[in-house]
Amino acid sequence: MLEVIYEDNHLIAINKRSGDISQGDKTGDLPLSDYIKTYLKKKYNKLGNVYLGTIHRIDRPTSGVLVFAKTSKALSRMNELFRENNIQKTYWAVVKNQTPNIEGNLKNYLSKNNKQNKSYVCKKNDGKLAELEYKTIKKLNNYYFLEIKPKTGRHHQIRVQLSNIGCPIKGDLKYGDKRSNKDQSIHLHARKIEFIHPVSKEVIKISAPTPSDVIWDSIIEGQHQ
Numbered sequence: 001m002l003e004v005i006y007e008d009n010h011l012i013a014i015n016k017r018s019g020d021i022s023q024g025d026k027t028g029d030l031p032l033s034d035y036i037k038t039y040l041k042k043k044y045n046k047l048g049n050v051y052l053g054t055i056h057r058i059d060r061p062t063s064g065v066l067v068f069a070k071t072s073k074a075l076s077r078m079n080e081l082f083r084e085n086n087i088q089k090t091y092w093a094v095v096k097n098q099t100p101n102i103e104g105n106l107k108n109y110l111s112k113n114n115k116q117n118k119s120y121v122c123k124k125n126d127g128k129l130a131e132l133e134y135k136t137i138k139k140l141n142n143y144y145f146l147e148i149k150p151k152t153g154r155h156h157q158i159r160v161q162l163s164n165i166g167c168p169i170k171g172d173l174k175y176g177d178k179r180s181n182k183d184q185s186i187h188l189h190a191r192k193i194e195f196i197h198p199v200s201k202e203v204i205k206i207s208a209p210t211p212s213d214v215i216w217d218s219i220i221e222g223q224h225q
Helices: 032-043 072-083 157-164 214-224
Strands: 004-007 011-016 063-069 088-095 103-113 118-122 128-139 144-150 188-196 203-207
Touching: 004 203, 011 032, 032 063, 063 072, 063 203, 072 188, 088 157, 088 214, 103 157, 118 157, 128 157, 144 157
Parallel strands: 063 188
Antiparallel strands: 004 011, 011 063, 088 144, 088 188, 103 118, 103 128, 128 144, 188 203
């Protein structure tokens, strides 16, 4: 079931569920792009093929805002915004351990192992620069709630950089957590994305509700108090 959280003539954004894939991969599972094409075809009674461009991706176990282009013009312009780092993304994460500081900036060089589908912190000459800002918003009973603003878009960036400072994301076995979540999700959520619309030039801010579970629900309840 698609949860559409924004749509106009050029763009469509959904709230991705953990487990969904942004586009086709070796698993052969049906990607979100196919579901969205079917949705658009039915909604607008289109007889022929539906155009849909994948602008960016979110890791399979991660939830949150995912934006697609409905026109080639929007796709090329959104790709340029991403290349020029003119997209502001905000993630929420729940981690097991306290970060070294309440807020900070992480800079690492990452290399990707394609066979393992995993990234590692490495020396400068062996990888690509990854940078993010983090802030501890709240201490929970057994965890810490962080707000993260990535400045680059490297493979598994937030997951590997938080793990590198001893703060693996809840449920993320690949990057150091000891226990998986029952639904195989991880507690990483693409909460918000902000950008200048590629055609109308208006400021667009899209927020995605968190999945419903005990931890996320307690965070949202705290945010509203």
